[in-house]
Amino acid sequence: MEKFSRSQRVAAITKNLVENPNKIINLNYFAEILSAAKSSISEDIVIVRDVLERLDAGAVETISGASGGVRFVCKISESDREDFAVKLCSVLEDKCRIIPGNFIYMTDIMYNPEIVHKAGVILASKFSELELDYVVTIETKGVPLAYEVARMLGVQLIIVRRDSRVTEGPTVSINYVSGSSKRIQSMSLSKKSMKKGSKCIFIDDFLKAGGTALGIIDLLTEFESELLGIGVLVDSIEKKKKLIDNYVSIIQYKGISDEGFAILAPSVHQK
Amino acid sequence: MEKFSRSQRVAAITKNLVENPNKIINLNYFAEILSAAKSSISEDIVIVRDVLERLDAGAVETISGASGGVRFVCKISESDREDFAVKLCSVLEDKCRIIPGNFIYMTDIMYNPEIVHKAGVILASKFSELELDYVVTIETKGVPLAYEVARMLGVQLIIVRRDSRVTEGPTVSINYVSGSSKRIQSMSLSKKSMKKGSKCIFIDDFLKAGGTALGIIDLLTEFESELLGIGVLVDSIEKKKKLIDNYVSIIQYKGISDEGFAILAPSVHQK
Numbered sequence: 001m002e003k004f005s006r007s008q009r010v011a012a013i014t015k016n017l018v019e020n021p022n023k024i025i026n027l028n029y030f031a032e033i034l035s036a037a038k039s040s041i042s043e044d045i046v047i048v049r050d051v052l053e054r055l056d057a058g059a060v061e062t063i064s065g066a067s068g069g070v071r072f073v074c075k076i077s078e079s080d081r082e083d084f085a086v087k088l089c090s091v092l093e094d095k096c097r098i099i100p101g102n103f104i105y106m107t108d109i110m111y112n113p114e115i116v117h118k119a120g121v122i123l124a125s126k127f128s129e130l131e132l133d134y135v136v137t138i139e140t141k142g143v144p145l146a147y148e149v150a151r152m153l154g155v156q157l158i159i160v161r162r163d164s165r166v167t168e169g170p171t172v173s174i175n176y177v178s179g180s181s182k183r184i185q186s187m188s189l190s191k192k193s194m195k196k197g198s199k200c201i202f203i204d205d206f207l208k209a210g211g212t213a214l215g216i217i218d219l220l221t222e223f224e225s226e227l228l229g230i231g232v233l234v235d236s237i238e239k240k241k242k243l244i245d246n247y248v249s250i251i252q253y254k255g256i257s258d259e260g261f262a263i264l265a266p267s268v269h270q271k
Numbered sequence: 272m273e274k275f276s277r278s279q280r281v282a283a284i285t286k287n288l289v290e291n292p293n294k295i296i297n298l299n300y301f302a303e304i305l306s307a308a309k310s311s312i313s314e315d316i317v318i319v320r321d322v323l324e325r326l327d328a329g330a331v332e333t334i335s336g337a338s339g340g341v342r343f344v345c346k347i348s349e350s351d352r353e354d355f356a357v358k359l360c361s362v363l364e365d366k367c368r369i370i371p372g373n374f375i376y377m378t379d380i381m382y383n384p385e386i387v388h389k390a391g392v393i394l395a396s397k398f399s400e401l402e403l404d405y406v407v408t409i410e411t412k413g414v415p416l417a418y419e420v421a422r423m424l425g426v427q428l429i430i431v432r433r434d435s436r437v438t439e440g441p442t443v444s445i446n447y448v449s450g451s452s453k454r455i456q457s458m459s460l461s462k463k464s465m466k467k468g469s470k471c472i473f474i475d476d477f478l479k480a481g482g483t484a485l486g487i488i489d490l491l492t493e494f495e496s497e498l499l500g501i502g503v504l505v506d507s508i509e510k511k512k513k514l515i516d517n518y519v520s521i522i523q524y525k526g527i528s529d530e531g532f533a534i535l536a537p538s539v540h541q542k
Binding site for chain 2: 004005006007008009010011012013014015018019020023033044047048050051052054055057058099100101103105107108111112113114116117139140143144147150151154155156157158159161166167168169190192193
């Protein structure tokens with residue numbers, strides 16, 4: 001077989017790393033598919049690492065030991081993050097998005113892969129230092145975003161359901177009080193879904209008072225599991241009082257103006 | 272600013288292309304972020320294209336004209352596809368997966384980003400020649416897979432709901448008869464979700480008789496839109512008669528053996 005050039009190997013390695021975020025890939029794998037010496041592969045990886053670092057576009061980490069290798073950790077530059085949040089605000093400020101009941105229509109945003117992918121990278125990079133077992137969400141609108149975060153962090157996704165299904169075996173259900181509507185609702189999760197003693201983060205599209213997030217914490221308690229963080233696309237600060245206080249968001253929603261459009265701003269991020 | 276080397280540029284370009292499947296990226300964009308001449312960028316892109324082609328890992332297409340550029344089209348080699356399907360069958364054949372009512376528990380599979388990503392690439396590559404507006408799915412289990420297919424094809428995802436929600440404005444609902452249970456069910460979609468005259472594919476986790484797919488066709492008719500294809504992870508051929516006949520699947524489910532485990536095999540694919 002004809003050998004690959006350095007640039008060709010670099011392209012193949014980059015594709016593999018980027019497509020498998022947070023997954024440790026052994027150097028032997030690259031050496032085999034690219035028929036190159038492990039030492040050459042090591043040099044190739046240094047090139048990939050350097051350019052991603054210079055562009056602030058992710059990290060390539062080396063894990064030593066027998067099961068070691070390299071893994072890609074997603075990252076986004078501060079300016080790209082800011083840019084994304086500003087653009088998203090201006091899209092959502094469109095007056096046509098206000099629907100009866102003063103809700104903002106944002107289903108199209110939550111199901112737009114380009115937006116969801118970027119939002120997923122932003123949220124995932126906030127949690128990339130945690131040792132996680134699961135990314136948890138509740139059906140339906142936050143599912144693509146939670147999936148992207150799970151993919152970027154290389155962990156399993158869990159979707160909590162509003163009802164239980166025959167195809168999932170025994171389930172655990174809890175009731176919770178929605179923080180904004182004060183209605184009693186229920187959520188359920190198949191017992192097979194989660195092993196005991198797991199560490200999770202909760203990802204959703206919209207955070208109002210935080211009742212759903214509290215419900216998730218209760219549900220996780222039933223699985224003797226722990227919630228380590230919460231990430232949402234939009235944080236509604238219309239109602240001042242929140243039931244939870246530790247979460248990250250990408251943009252903030254401040255209510256509807258007298259002129260009838262949504263008031264939004266990028267969230268202030270801590271380093 | 273210090274210049275980037277050829278290999279560094281190739282890494283940056285590969286990452287950008289792979290992260291934005293089917294999106295046309297103008298060469299000026301690369302020239303700018305990498306402070307290089309457009310002619311060098313063109314040469315870099317040839318390198319990326321050649322190695323992806325040699326590895327059967329995707330295509331880089333050039334679109335000429337003012338709004339032109341290059342785009343990455345996902346692809347998977349026959350051997351990788353076969354490999355994936357065989358492994359998936361052996362995972363699903365595990366006896367513990369059979370739950371009362373003779374269902375196979377596969378929620379963990381549908382929410383596993385590594386599996387879903389690969390399945391998404393396999394299905395997307397079957398539809399990459401179509402000019403599509405939307406990838407449609409129905410909540411909940413098929414959502415991550417449909418999202419991956421939408422992302423790979425660079426089009427908007429649409430999630431049909433089983434009930435309608437106050438946060439989505441006016442909706443269109445239809446009733447349909449589930450092909451396997453013969454029960455009447457309903458599905459609904461917000462009127463804002465889809466523009467008239469759209470071309471769609473339907474992606475789901477499991478295809479039994481095809482009643483849901485027929486329902487989707489009816490629902491699309493209400494939006495004067497058209498279904499161009501159907502893709503599923505698992506095609507159940509336990510019941511011989513299907514209500515639809517034009518679909519692609521990754522694996523086939525043939526029922527439960529006398530020993531109590533699922534019988535599965537990779538689907539036979541047409542070129």
